[in-house]
Amino acid sequence: MKNFIGIDIGSLATKIVLINDGNLLDHKTERSTYDFKRVGHNLFDEILTEHHLERKDVFVMSTGYGRNTIDIADDRVTEITAHARGAQYFFPDASSVIDIGGQDSKAIVMSKKTGSVVDFQMNDKCAAGTGRFLEVMAHALEVPIDQFGVLAMQSNKPASISSTCTVFAESEVISLFARGASKQDIASGIHKSIARRVAGMAKRIGVSPKLVFCGGVAKNDAVKKYLEEELGFEIIRPEYPQLTGAIGAAIIAQEKNKD
Protein backbone atom coordinates (compact mmCIF):
# COMPACT_ATOMS: atom_id res chain seq x y z
CA MET A 1 0.00 0.00 0.00
CA LYS A 2 1.46 3.33 -1.05
CA ASN A 3 -1.52 5.64 -1.11
CA PHE A 4 -2.78 7.15 2.10
CA ILE A 5 -5.71 9.43 2.58
CA GLY A 6 -6.14 11.72 5.56
CA ILE A 7 -9.56 13.23 6.02
CA ASP A 8 -10.08 15.93 8.64
CA ILE A 9 -13.75 16.55 9.29
CA GLY A 10 -13.81 19.84 11.13
CA SER A 11 -16.83 21.74 12.34
CA LEU A 12 -16.60 24.27 9.52
CA ALA A 13 -14.50 22.62 6.81
CA THR A 14 -13.69 19.11 5.66
CA LYS A 15 -10.19 18.64 4.33
CA ILE A 16 -8.89 15.62 2.45
CA VAL A 17 -5.33 14.86 1.31
CA LEU A 18 -3.74 12.08 -0.68
CA ILE A 19 -0.13 11.20 -0.03
CA ASN A 20 2.14 8.69 -1.65
CA ASP A 21 5.54 7.85 -0.18
CA GLY A 22 5.24 10.89 2.04
CA ASN A 23 4.58 13.24 -0.87
CA LEU A 24 1.46 15.34 -0.94
CA LEU A 25 -0.23 14.46 -4.24
CA ASP A 26 -3.54 16.24 -3.90
CA HIS A 27 -5.85 17.97 -1.48
CA LYS A 28 -9.39 19.31 -1.39
CA THR A 29 -11.41 21.40 1.03
CA GLU A 30 -15.12 21.98 1.31
CA ARG A 31 -17.50 23.39 3.95
CA SER A 32 -18.61 20.60 6.22
CA THR A 33 -22.28 21.67 6.40
CA TYR A 34 -24.74 19.71 8.55
CA ASP A 35 -24.26 16.73 6.20
CA PHE A 36 -20.53 16.32 6.71
CA LYS A 37 -20.71 12.61 5.92
CA ARG A 38 -21.93 13.36 2.40
CA VAL A 39 -19.28 16.06 2.01
CA GLY A 40 -16.60 13.61 3.14
CA HIS A 41 -17.86 10.93 0.76
CA ASN A 42 -17.96 13.35 -2.17
CA LEU A 43 -14.41 14.55 -1.57
CA PHE A 44 -13.22 10.98 -1.17
CA ASP A 45 -14.90 9.85 -4.42
CA GLU A 46 -13.51 12.85 -6.31
CA ILE A 47 -9.95 12.26 -5.19
CA LEU A 48 -10.12 8.55 -6.04
CA THR A 49 -11.61 9.25 -9.48
CA GLU A 50 -9.11 11.97 -10.35
CA HIS A 51 -6.19 9.72 -9.45
CA HIS A 52 -7.64 6.59 -11.05
CA LEU A 53 -7.64 4.80 -7.72
CA GLU A 54 -10.07 2.29 -6.27
CA ARG A 55 -11.12 1.97 -2.66
CA LYS A 56 -8.81 -0.99 -2.12
CA ASP A 57 -5.80 1.07 -3.26
CA VAL A 58 -5.93 3.46 -0.34
CA PHE A 59 -5.82 3.41 3.44
CA VAL A 60 -8.00 6.09 5.01
CA MET A 61 -7.32 7.75 8.38
CA SER A 62 -9.95 10.13 9.69
CA THR A 63 -9.52 12.92 12.20
CA GLY A 64 -11.47 15.93 13.44
CA TYR A 65 -14.76 16.04 15.25
CA GLY A 66 -16.45 13.83 12.66
CA ARG A 67 -13.71 11.19 12.78
CA ASN A 68 -15.84 8.56 14.48
CA THR A 69 -18.87 8.91 12.24
CA ILE A 70 -17.38 8.85 8.75
CA ASP A 71 -17.68 5.27 7.56
CA ILE A 72 -14.98 5.34 4.87
CA ALA A 73 -12.23 5.44 7.48
CA ASP A 74 -10.05 2.40 8.11
CA ASP A 75 -8.76 3.94 11.30
CA ARG A 76 -9.05 7.19 13.20
CA VAL A 77 -6.89 9.50 15.25
CA THR A 78 -7.68 12.61 17.24
CA GLU A 79 -6.94 16.02 15.80
CA ILE A 80 -4.40 16.60 18.60
CA THR A 81 -2.15 13.76 17.47
CA ALA A 82 -2.85 14.49 13.79
CA HIS A 83 -1.93 18.17 14.05
CA ALA A 84 1.27 17.39 15.91
CA ARG A 85 2.30 14.89 13.23
CA GLY A 86 1.20 17.24 10.43
CA ALA A 87 3.24 20.09 11.88
CA GLN A 88 6.28 17.81 11.96
CA TYR A 89 5.66 16.90 8.32
CA PHE A 90 6.19 20.55 7.37
CA PHE A 91 8.80 21.32 10.05
CA PRO A 92 10.58 18.23 11.40
CA ASP A 93 12.02 20.13 14.38
CA ALA A 94 8.67 21.68 15.40
CA SER A 95 8.32 21.93 19.17
CA SER A 96 4.72 23.04 19.59
CA VAL A 97 1.54 23.74 17.70
CA ILE A 98 -1.23 26.27 17.91
CA ASP A 99 -4.24 25.33 15.84
CA ILE A 100 -7.13 27.75 15.55
CA GLY A 101 -10.00 26.15 13.75
CA GLY A 102 -13.57 27.12 13.07
CA GLN A 103 -14.99 26.23 16.45
CA ASP A 104 -12.10 25.33 18.64
CA SER A 105 -8.50 26.10 19.29
CA LYS A 106 -5.78 23.96 20.69
CA ALA A 107 -2.18 24.16 21.81
CA ILE A 108 0.11 21.15 21.68
CA VAL A 109 3.62 20.58 23.03
CA MET A 110 5.81 17.86 21.55
CA SER A 111 8.81 16.11 23.03
CA LYS A 112 12.09 17.48 21.68
CA LYS A 113 13.55 13.97 21.80
CA THR A 114 10.79 11.83 20.31
CA GLY A 115 8.45 14.31 18.66
CA SER A 116 5.48 12.72 20.40
CA VAL A 117 2.77 14.79 22.10
CA VAL A 118 3.58 15.48 25.75
CA ASP A 119 0.82 17.91 26.62
CA PHE A 120 -2.10 19.72 25.06
CA GLN A 121 -4.84 22.12 25.91
CA MET A 122 -8.12 22.81 24.15
CA ASN A 123 -10.40 25.80 24.50
CA ASP A 124 -13.66 25.44 26.34
CA LYS A 125 -17.02 25.13 24.57
CA CYS A 126 -17.00 28.78 23.66
CA ALA A 127 -16.54 30.64 20.41
CA ALA A 128 -14.00 33.07 21.88
CA GLY A 129 -10.52 32.21 20.64
CA THR A 130 -11.77 30.46 17.52
CA GLY A 131 -12.37 31.22 13.87
CA ARG A 132 -16.04 31.65 14.64
CA PHE A 133 -15.22 34.67 16.80
CA LEU A 134 -13.50 36.31 13.82
CA GLU A 135 -16.42 35.45 11.54
CA VAL A 136 -18.96 37.02 13.89
CA MET A 137 -16.84 40.14 14.31
CA ALA A 138 -16.13 40.46 10.57
CA HIS A 139 -19.86 40.27 9.99
CA ALA A 140 -20.49 42.96 12.62
CA LEU A 141 -17.96 45.22 10.87
CA GLU A 142 -19.34 44.28 7.44
CA VAL A 143 -15.94 43.16 6.20
CA PRO A 144 -15.40 39.99 4.12
CA ILE A 145 -13.65 37.43 6.32
CA ASP A 146 -10.69 37.09 3.95
CA GLN A 147 -10.11 40.86 4.19
CA PHE A 148 -10.49 41.09 7.94
CA GLY A 149 -6.84 40.43 8.79
CA VAL A 150 -5.72 42.83 6.06
CA LEU A 151 -7.88 45.58 7.58
CA ALA A 152 -6.49 44.87 11.06
CA MET A 153 -2.91 45.17 9.78
CA GLN A 154 -3.63 48.76 8.71
CA SER A 155 -3.89 49.90 12.32
CA ASN A 156 -1.12 50.65 14.76
CA LYS A 157 -3.32 51.42 17.75
CA PRO A 158 -5.65 48.49 18.32
CA ALA A 159 -8.84 49.31 20.21
CA SER A 160 -9.15 47.63 23.56
CA ILE A 161 -11.63 44.73 23.51
CA SER A 162 -12.03 43.62 27.10
CA SER A 163 -14.75 41.02 26.72
CA THR A 164 -13.75 37.42 26.10
CA CYS A 165 -17.29 36.44 25.17
CA THR A 166 -18.24 36.62 21.50
CA VAL A 167 -21.73 37.93 22.23
CA PHE A 168 -20.52 40.68 24.59
CA ALA A 169 -17.58 41.51 22.34
CA GLU A 170 -20.03 42.20 19.52
CA SER A 171 -21.83 44.74 21.74
CA GLU A 172 -18.47 46.21 22.71
CA VAL A 173 -17.60 46.68 19.04
CA ILE A 174 -20.83 48.58 18.47
CA SER A 175 -20.11 50.86 21.42
CA LEU A 176 -16.55 51.43 20.12
CA PHE A 177 -18.06 52.55 16.84
CA ALA A 178 -20.36 54.89 18.72
CA ARG A 179 -17.32 56.40 20.43
CA GLY A 180 -15.73 57.07 17.05
CA ALA A 181 -13.08 54.34 16.85
CA SER A 182 -11.95 53.50 13.32
CA LYS A 183 -12.81 50.23 11.61
CA GLN A 184 -9.11 49.42 11.33
CA ASP A 185 -8.47 49.95 15.04
CA ILE A 186 -11.48 47.89 16.04
CA ALA A 187 -10.48 45.09 13.65
CA SER A 188 -6.99 45.21 15.08
CA GLY A 189 -8.32 45.06 18.66
CA ILE A 190 -10.43 42.04 17.79
CA HIS A 191 -7.40 40.20 16.39
CA LYS A 192 -5.34 41.13 19.41
CA SER A 193 -8.09 39.83 21.68
CA ILE A 194 -8.23 36.40 20.04
CA ALA A 195 -4.42 36.19 20.07
CA ARG A 196 -4.28 37.07 23.77
CA ARG A 197 -6.79 34.40 24.64
CA VAL A 198 -5.12 31.64 22.62
CA ALA A 199 -1.62 32.64 23.75
CA GLY A 200 -2.77 32.47 27.38
CA MET A 201 -3.93 28.91 26.85
CA ALA A 202 -0.73 28.00 25.00
CA LYS A 203 1.56 29.49 27.64
CA ARG A 204 -0.09 27.38 30.31
CA ILE A 205 1.34 24.23 28.74
CA GLY A 206 4.74 25.74 27.95
CA VAL A 207 4.87 26.25 24.18
CA SER A 208 8.27 27.37 22.88
CA PRO A 209 9.94 28.67 19.69
CA LYS A 210 9.60 26.53 16.54
CA LEU A 211 5.92 26.73 17.17
CA VAL A 212 3.79 25.87 14.15
CA PHE A 213 0.64 27.91 13.66
CA CYS A 214 -2.00 25.98 11.76
CA GLY A 215 -5.72 25.73 11.14
CA GLY A 216 -7.79 27.99 8.92
CA VAL A 217 -7.14 31.07 11.07
CA ALA A 218 -3.38 30.72 10.53
CA LYS A 219 -3.89 32.28 7.11
CA ASN A 220 -4.71 35.53 8.90
CA ASP A 221 -1.55 37.69 9.20
CA ALA A 222 -2.93 39.86 11.98
CA VAL A 223 -3.63 36.92 14.30
CA LYS A 224 -0.10 35.63 13.60
CA LYS A 225 1.43 39.03 14.36
CA TYR A 226 -0.41 39.41 17.66
CA LEU A 227 0.26 35.83 18.68
CA GLU A 228 3.98 36.53 18.20
CA GLU A 229 3.66 39.65 20.33
CA GLU A 230 1.86 37.80 23.08
CA LEU A 231 4.18 34.80 23.06
CA GLY A 232 7.36 36.83 22.65
CA PHE A 233 8.82 34.80 19.79
CA GLU A 234 8.34 34.22 16.07
CA ILE A 235 6.02 31.49 14.99
CA ILE A 236 6.07 29.51 11.78
CA ARG A 237 3.30 28.74 9.33
CA PRO A 238 3.12 25.79 6.97
CA GLU A 239 2.35 26.14 3.30
CA TYR A 240 -1.16 24.75 3.84
CA PRO A 241 -2.08 25.56 7.44
CA GLN A 242 -5.62 24.30 7.06
CA LEU A 243 -4.44 20.88 5.86
CA THR A 244 -2.15 20.13 8.80
CA GLY A 245 -4.58 17.76 10.51
CA ALA A 246 -5.44 15.84 7.34
CA ILE A 247 -1.77 15.54 6.39
CA GLY A 248 -0.91 14.38 9.89
CA ALA A 249 -3.64 11.73 9.69
CA ALA A 250 -2.33 10.52 6.33
CA ILE A 251 1.27 10.38 7.63
CA ILE A 252 0.15 8.41 10.70
CA ALA A 253 -1.70 6.02 8.37
CA GLN A 254 1.50 5.58 6.35
CA GLU A 255 3.56 4.95 9.48
CA LYS A 256 1.08 2.41 10.79
CA ASN A 257 1.18 0.52 7.50
CA LYS A 258 4.95 0.52 7.02
CA ASP A 259 5.14 -3.25 6.76
Place this chain on the structure above:
Amino acid sequence: MQALEIFEGFSHYLKEMKSQGKKVIAFISHDNIPEELIDAAGFIPLRLIFAGNDELMDASHDYLPPSTCAFAQTCIGLFALKPRQFDFLELVDYFIVSNHCVSDICASEVICKYFNIPRINFYTSYMRNSNSEKYFRLEIAEFRNKLEEIRDAVISDEMIIESISRYNEFRQVIKEINNLKLQGGLKLKLMQKAFLFGPKILPELREFIASNEDSRTNTSNSIDLLLTGCSIFINDILIDLIEEGGGNVLFFDTWIGYNYYSQQFEENAFDNIQNPIDLLASRFVNNIYGDHSVPNFLENRIAHIEKIYRDYNQKTGKKLGIINHIIKFCDHHSLMSSFFKNKLQEKGIQVLNIERDYSRANRGQLSTRIEAYLEMISE
Protein backbone atom coordinates in the same frame (compact mmCIF):
# COMPACT_ATOMS: atom_id res chain seq x y z
CA MET B 1 -25.29 -3.04 34.31
CA GLN B 2 -27.42 -0.16 33.07
CA ALA B 3 -27.95 3.08 34.96
CA LEU B 4 -31.63 2.32 35.46
CA GLU B 5 -30.82 -0.78 37.46
CA ILE B 6 -29.12 1.40 40.02
CA PHE B 7 -32.50 2.81 40.97
CA GLU B 8 -34.37 -0.46 40.79
CA GLY B 9 -36.44 -0.74 43.91
CA PHE B 10 -35.00 2.40 45.48
CA SER B 11 -38.21 4.43 45.55
CA HIS B 12 -40.06 1.41 46.89
CA TYR B 13 -37.41 0.90 49.56
CA LEU B 14 -37.59 4.54 50.71
CA LYS B 15 -41.40 4.49 50.77
CA GLU B 16 -41.33 1.33 52.85
CA MET B 17 -38.89 2.90 55.29
CA LYS B 18 -41.06 6.01 55.53
CA SER B 19 -44.12 3.91 56.24
CA GLN B 20 -42.20 2.49 59.21
CA GLY B 21 -41.78 6.01 60.53
CA LYS B 22 -38.16 6.43 59.48
CA LYS B 23 -37.02 9.86 58.33
CA VAL B 24 -35.05 10.49 55.16
CA ILE B 25 -32.08 12.81 55.75
CA ALA B 26 -30.59 14.07 52.50
CA PHE B 27 -27.24 15.74 52.05
CA ILE B 28 -24.67 16.73 49.48
CA SER B 29 -22.20 13.97 49.97
CA HIS B 30 -18.81 14.54 51.44
CA ASP B 31 -16.44 12.74 53.67
CA ASN B 32 -17.17 14.39 57.01
CA ILE B 33 -20.94 13.89 57.28
CA PRO B 34 -21.32 11.30 60.07
CA GLU B 35 -23.75 9.01 58.27
CA GLU B 36 -23.38 6.53 61.15
CA LEU B 37 -25.26 8.88 63.45
CA ILE B 38 -28.14 9.12 60.97
CA ASP B 39 -28.20 5.36 60.72
CA ALA B 40 -27.97 4.94 64.51
CA ALA B 41 -30.98 7.22 64.85
CA GLY B 42 -32.89 4.76 62.68
CA PHE B 43 -33.08 7.21 59.79
CA ILE B 44 -32.08 6.84 56.15
CA PRO B 45 -29.09 8.85 54.88
CA LEU B 46 -29.73 9.90 51.27
CA ARG B 47 -26.65 11.11 49.45
CA LEU B 48 -27.20 13.38 46.48
CA ILE B 49 -24.85 11.68 44.05
CA PHE B 50 -26.64 12.31 40.78
CA ALA B 51 -24.96 13.74 37.71
CA GLY B 52 -26.58 16.66 35.97
CA ASN B 53 -27.81 17.45 32.51
CA ASP B 54 -28.82 20.62 30.67
CA GLU B 55 -32.37 20.59 32.04
CA LEU B 56 -31.30 20.22 35.67
CA MET B 57 -28.64 22.92 35.40
CA ASP B 58 -31.06 25.30 33.65
CA ALA B 59 -33.69 24.73 36.34
CA SER B 60 -31.24 25.93 38.98
CA HIS B 61 -30.63 29.30 37.35
CA ASP B 62 -33.69 30.84 39.03
CA TYR B 63 -31.75 30.52 42.29
CA LEU B 64 -28.03 30.75 41.55
CA PRO B 65 -26.02 32.04 38.58
CA PRO B 66 -24.66 29.64 35.93
CA SER B 67 -21.18 30.31 37.29
CA THR B 68 -22.00 28.11 40.30
CA CYS B 69 -20.44 24.64 40.48
CA ALA B 70 -22.25 22.45 37.94
CA PHE B 71 -22.84 19.78 40.56
CA ALA B 72 -24.42 22.28 42.96
CA GLN B 73 -26.59 23.50 40.06
CA THR B 74 -27.62 19.91 39.51
CA CYS B 75 -28.55 19.36 43.17
CA ILE B 76 -30.81 22.42 43.08
CA GLY B 77 -32.19 21.36 39.70
CA LEU B 78 -33.18 17.99 41.15
CA PHE B 79 -35.65 19.82 43.40
CA ALA B 80 -36.54 22.68 41.05
CA LEU B 81 -37.35 20.79 37.85
CA LYS B 82 -40.97 19.66 37.65
CA PRO B 83 -41.89 16.89 37.29
CA ARG B 84 -38.92 15.74 39.35
CA GLN B 85 -36.55 13.33 37.67
CA PHE B 86 -36.41 11.23 40.84
CA ASP B 87 -39.73 10.85 42.59
CA PHE B 88 -38.05 9.66 45.80
CA LEU B 89 -36.84 13.21 46.45
CA GLU B 90 -40.42 13.98 47.52
CA LEU B 91 -39.71 11.76 50.51
CA VAL B 92 -36.90 13.88 51.95
CA ASP B 93 -37.70 15.00 55.53
CA TYR B 94 -34.56 16.97 56.41
CA PHE B 95 -31.60 18.36 54.54
CA ILE B 96 -28.13 18.75 56.01
CA VAL B 97 -26.56 22.15 55.35
CA SER B 98 -22.82 21.75 55.41
CA ASN B 99 -19.74 23.60 54.28
CA HIS B 100 -17.66 21.20 52.24
CA CYS B 101 -17.31 24.13 49.85
CA VAL B 102 -19.07 27.41 49.09
CA SER B 103 -21.30 25.75 46.51
CA ASP B 104 -22.25 23.05 49.01
CA ILE B 105 -23.46 25.72 51.45
CA CYS B 106 -25.29 27.69 48.75
CA ALA B 107 -27.03 24.69 47.21
CA SER B 108 -28.02 23.22 50.59
CA GLU B 109 -29.43 26.53 51.76
CA VAL B 110 -31.34 27.09 48.52
CA ILE B 111 -32.83 23.59 48.69
CA CYS B 112 -33.96 24.08 52.31
CA LYS B 113 -35.28 27.59 51.81
CA TYR B 114 -37.09 27.35 48.49
CA PHE B 115 -38.30 23.76 48.65
CA ASN B 116 -39.42 23.93 52.28
CA ILE B 117 -37.20 21.20 53.65
CA PRO B 118 -36.20 21.61 57.30
CA ARG B 119 -32.45 22.00 57.69
CA ILE B 120 -29.93 20.43 60.01
CA ASN B 121 -26.61 22.24 60.24
CA PHE B 122 -23.33 20.40 60.26
CA TYR B 123 -20.26 22.54 59.74
CA THR B 124 -16.65 21.42 59.92
CA SER B 125 -13.33 23.18 60.07
CA TYR B 126 -10.97 23.15 57.12
CA MET B 127 -7.98 22.65 59.42
CA ARG B 128 -6.77 19.47 61.01
CA ASN B 129 -5.52 20.46 64.43
CA SER B 130 -6.56 20.12 68.05
CA ASN B 131 -8.91 23.12 67.90
CA SER B 132 -10.72 21.83 64.83
CA GLU B 133 -11.05 18.43 66.46
CA LYS B 134 -12.69 20.07 69.48
CA TYR B 135 -15.02 21.95 67.15
CA PHE B 136 -15.82 18.76 65.25
CA ARG B 137 -16.80 17.07 68.53
CA LEU B 138 -19.12 19.98 69.36
CA GLU B 139 -20.77 19.71 65.96
CA ILE B 140 -21.18 15.94 66.35
CA ALA B 141 -22.78 16.47 69.78
CA GLU B 142 -25.11 19.09 68.32
CA PHE B 143 -25.97 16.82 65.42
CA ARG B 144 -26.68 13.94 67.77
CA ASN B 145 -28.94 16.18 69.89
CA LYS B 146 -30.84 17.28 66.81
CA LEU B 147 -31.37 13.70 65.65
CA GLU B 148 -32.50 12.71 69.16
CA GLU B 149 -34.95 15.58 69.13
CA ILE B 150 -36.37 14.40 65.80
CA ARG B 151 -36.72 10.78 66.90
CA ASP B 152 -37.82 11.86 70.36
CA ALA B 153 -35.55 9.31 71.98
CA VAL B 154 -31.94 8.95 72.99
CA ILE B 155 -29.36 7.53 70.58
CA SER B 156 -27.25 5.35 72.82
CA ASP B 157 -23.50 4.83 72.48
CA GLU B 158 -24.17 1.17 71.73
CA MET B 159 -26.41 2.11 68.81
CA ILE B 160 -23.71 4.40 67.43
CA ILE B 161 -21.00 1.75 67.80
CA GLU B 162 -23.21 -0.74 65.99
CA SER B 163 -23.71 1.70 63.11
CA ILE B 164 -20.02 2.58 62.93
CA SER B 165 -19.25 -1.11 62.75
CA ARG B 166 -21.84 -1.66 60.00
CA TYR B 167 -20.50 1.24 57.94
CA ASN B 168 -16.97 0.01 58.54
CA GLU B 169 -17.91 -3.27 56.93
CA PHE B 170 -19.57 -1.30 54.14
CA ARG B 171 -16.33 0.61 53.49
CA GLN B 172 -14.45 -2.67 53.37
CA VAL B 173 -16.85 -3.95 50.73
CA ILE B 174 -16.48 -0.77 48.67
CA LYS B 175 -12.71 -1.31 48.84
CA GLU B 176 -13.10 -4.89 47.64
CA ILE B 177 -15.29 -3.75 44.74
CA ASN B 178 -12.68 -1.16 43.73
CA ASN B 179 -10.04 -3.92 43.78
CA LEU B 180 -11.96 -6.33 41.52
CA LYS B 181 -10.37 -6.99 38.15
CA LEU B 182 -13.42 -5.83 36.26
CA GLN B 183 -14.18 -3.07 33.79
CA GLY B 184 -14.09 0.27 35.59
CA GLY B 185 -17.59 1.28 34.48
CA LEU B 186 -19.11 -1.82 36.02
CA LYS B 187 -17.30 -1.30 39.31
CA LEU B 188 -18.34 2.34 39.36
CA LYS B 189 -22.00 1.56 38.80
CA LEU B 190 -21.93 -0.99 41.56
CA MET B 191 -20.29 1.50 43.94
CA GLN B 192 -22.86 4.16 42.97
CA LYS B 193 -25.67 1.75 43.77
CA ALA B 194 -23.99 0.89 47.07
CA PHE B 195 -23.72 4.57 47.98
CA LEU B 196 -27.40 5.04 47.26
CA PHE B 197 -28.68 2.10 49.29
CA GLY B 198 -25.99 1.99 51.96
CA PRO B 199 -25.25 -1.08 54.09
CA LYS B 200 -28.75 -2.42 53.40
CA ILE B 201 -27.37 -4.08 50.27
CA LEU B 202 -24.27 -5.55 51.90
CA PRO B 203 -25.46 -9.14 51.22
CA GLU B 204 -25.98 -8.30 47.51
CA LEU B 205 -22.55 -6.69 47.33
CA ARG B 206 -20.89 -9.62 49.09
CA GLU B 207 -22.58 -12.00 46.70
CA PHE B 208 -21.38 -9.95 43.71
CA ILE B 209 -17.81 -9.92 45.03
CA ALA B 210 -17.86 -13.66 45.72
CA SER B 211 -19.06 -14.46 42.22
CA ASN B 212 -16.60 -12.05 40.56
CA GLU B 213 -13.52 -12.50 42.74
CA ASP B 214 -11.79 -14.60 40.14
CA SER B 215 -13.29 -12.81 37.15
CA ARG B 216 -10.96 -10.94 34.91
CA THR B 217 -12.55 -8.65 32.36
CA ASN B 218 -10.28 -8.61 29.37
CA THR B 219 -9.06 -5.05 29.32
CA SER B 220 -5.73 -5.84 27.67
CA ASN B 221 -6.52 -3.52 24.78
CA SER B 222 -7.44 -0.70 27.11
CA ILE B 223 -5.20 1.83 28.77
CA ASP B 224 -5.42 1.69 32.54
CA LEU B 225 -6.30 4.89 34.33
CA LEU B 226 -6.55 6.40 37.75
CA LEU B 227 -9.46 8.79 38.13
CA THR B 228 -9.01 11.55 40.68
CA GLY B 229 -10.71 14.84 41.49
CA CYS B 230 -14.49 14.98 41.43
CA SER B 231 -16.46 11.75 41.58
CA ILE B 232 -18.36 10.46 38.60
CA PHE B 233 -21.96 10.50 39.76
CA ILE B 234 -24.98 8.42 38.78
CA ASN B 235 -26.03 8.78 35.12
CA ASP B 236 -22.85 10.59 34.07
CA ILE B 237 -21.66 9.72 30.56
CA LEU B 238 -18.02 10.39 31.43
CA ILE B 239 -17.20 6.78 32.30
CA ASP B 240 -18.74 5.64 29.00
CA LEU B 241 -16.69 8.19 27.05
CA ILE B 242 -13.53 6.98 28.77
CA GLU B 243 -14.29 3.37 27.89
CA GLU B 244 -15.42 4.13 24.33
CA GLY B 245 -12.13 6.00 23.88
CA GLY B 246 -10.14 2.93 24.92
CA GLY B 247 -9.50 3.63 28.60
CA ASN B 248 -10.30 1.61 31.68
CA VAL B 249 -10.46 3.16 35.13
CA LEU B 250 -8.53 0.80 37.34
CA PHE B 251 -8.50 2.95 40.43
CA PHE B 252 -11.15 5.40 41.61
CA ASP B 253 -9.24 7.92 43.70
CA THR B 254 -12.39 9.92 44.29
CA TRP B 255 -14.99 10.26 46.98
CA ILE B 256 -16.89 7.36 45.37
CA GLY B 257 -13.90 5.09 45.78
CA TYR B 258 -10.65 5.46 47.69
CA ASN B 259 -11.45 8.65 49.62
CA TYR B 260 -14.41 6.87 51.16
CA TYR B 261 -13.02 3.46 52.00
CA SER B 262 -9.63 4.78 53.14
CA GLN B 263 -11.46 6.08 56.19
CA GLN B 264 -12.14 2.58 57.37
CA PHE B 265 -11.24 1.83 61.00
CA GLU B 266 -8.84 -0.95 61.89
CA GLU B 267 -10.58 -3.86 63.57
CA ASN B 268 -8.82 -3.19 66.89
CA ALA B 269 -10.23 0.35 66.93
CA PHE B 270 -13.40 -1.13 68.40
CA ASP B 271 -11.57 -2.75 71.35
CA ASN B 272 -12.30 -1.17 74.71
CA ILE B 273 -14.03 1.77 73.18
CA GLN B 274 -15.20 4.31 75.77
CA ASN B 275 -16.96 6.82 73.59
CA PRO B 276 -17.94 6.22 69.92
CA ILE B 277 -17.55 9.92 69.18
CA ASP B 278 -13.80 9.42 69.70
CA LEU B 279 -13.82 7.17 66.65
CA LEU B 280 -15.60 9.72 64.47
CA ALA B 281 -13.29 12.50 65.68
CA SER B 282 -10.21 10.39 65.00
CA ARG B 283 -11.47 9.75 61.48
CA PHE B 284 -11.82 13.50 60.89
CA VAL B 285 -8.28 14.15 62.14
CA ASN B 286 -6.76 11.25 60.20
CA ASN B 287 -8.44 12.08 56.92
CA ILE B 288 -5.30 13.34 55.21
CA TYR B 289 -6.59 12.99 51.65
CA GLY B 290 -9.91 14.76 52.13
CA ASP B 291 -10.39 18.33 51.02
CA HIS B 292 -10.71 19.36 54.66
CA SER B 293 -7.12 18.44 55.30
CA VAL B 294 -5.42 21.77 55.52
CA PRO B 295 -2.44 21.90 55.63
CA ASN B 296 -0.82 19.63 53.06
CA PHE B 297 -3.94 18.23 51.41
CA LEU B 298 -2.56 18.63 47.91
CA GLU B 299 0.93 17.41 48.80
CA ASN B 300 -0.58 14.30 50.39
CA ARG B 301 -2.75 13.70 47.36
CA ILE B 302 0.17 14.07 44.95
CA ALA B 303 2.39 11.73 46.99
CA HIS B 304 -0.41 9.18 47.19
CA ILE B 305 -1.03 9.24 43.42
CA GLU B 306 2.68 9.10 42.66
CA LYS B 307 2.97 5.96 44.79
CA ILE B 308 0.09 4.25 42.98
CA TYR B 309 1.61 5.27 39.64
CA ARG B 310 5.10 3.94 40.52
CA ASP B 311 3.72 0.67 41.89
CA TYR B 312 1.67 0.13 38.75
CA ASN B 313 4.57 1.05 36.49
CA GLN B 314 6.93 -1.29 38.31
CA LYS B 315 4.44 -4.14 38.15
CA THR B 316 3.38 -3.77 34.51
CA GLY B 317 6.12 -1.74 32.85
CA LYS B 318 3.37 0.52 31.49
CA LYS B 319 2.25 4.07 32.13
CA LEU B 320 -0.85 4.56 34.25
CA GLY B 321 -3.00 7.39 32.93
CA ILE B 322 -4.13 10.02 35.43
CA ILE B 323 -7.40 11.81 34.75
CA ASN B 324 -8.16 14.71 37.07
CA HIS B 325 -11.89 15.27 36.78
CA ILE B 326 -13.02 18.78 37.60
CA ILE B 327 -16.65 19.80 37.63
CA LYS B 328 -16.84 23.29 36.24
CA PHE B 329 -16.77 26.03 38.89
CA CYS B 330 -15.79 23.52 41.57
CA ASP B 331 -13.52 25.81 43.57
CA HIS B 332 -11.71 23.03 45.37
CA HIS B 333 -10.50 21.17 42.35
CA SER B 334 -10.32 23.80 39.63
CA LEU B 335 -8.14 26.22 41.61
CA MET B 336 -5.64 23.50 42.35
CA SER B 337 -5.74 21.72 39.01
CA SER B 338 -2.78 23.47 37.36
CA PHE B 339 -0.58 23.04 40.42
CA PHE B 340 -1.63 19.40 40.70
CA LYS B 341 -0.89 18.70 37.04
CA ASN B 342 2.42 20.57 37.03
CA LYS B 343 3.67 18.82 40.15
CA LEU B 344 2.93 15.37 38.76
CA GLN B 345 4.30 16.26 35.31
CA GLU B 346 7.54 17.37 36.97
CA LYS B 347 7.75 13.80 38.22
CA GLY B 348 7.26 12.49 34.68
CA ILE B 349 3.60 11.57 35.18
CA GLN B 350 1.30 12.86 32.44
CA VAL B 351 -2.03 14.18 33.65
CA LEU B 352 -5.24 15.07 31.85
CA ASN B 353 -7.22 17.80 33.58
CA ILE B 354 -10.80 17.54 32.37
CA GLU B 355 -12.85 20.55 33.38
CA ARG B 356 -16.44 20.22 32.28
CA ASP B 357 -20.06 20.73 33.16
CA TYR B 358 -22.91 18.37 32.42
CA SER B 359 -24.14 19.84 29.15
CA ARG B 360 -24.64 17.60 26.13
CA ALA B 361 -22.70 20.07 23.96
CA ASN B 362 -19.54 18.95 25.72
CA ARG B 363 -19.67 15.38 24.57
CA GLY B 364 -17.61 15.64 21.36
CA GLN B 365 -14.90 17.76 22.92
CA LEU B 366 -14.69 15.55 25.99
CA SER B 367 -14.21 12.50 23.77
CA THR B 368 -11.46 14.24 21.85
CA ARG B 369 -9.61 15.23 25.02
CA ILE B 370 -9.84 11.75 26.46
CA GLU B 371 -8.85 9.98 23.24
CA ALA B 372 -5.99 12.42 22.59
CA TYR B 373 -4.69 11.82 26.11
CA LEU B 374 -4.88 8.05 25.64
CA GLU B 375 -3.04 8.37 22.31
CA MET B 376 -0.44 10.54 24.05
CA ILE B 377 0.35 8.14 26.87
CA SER B 378 0.33 5.08 24.62
CA GLU B 379 2.98 6.51 22.27
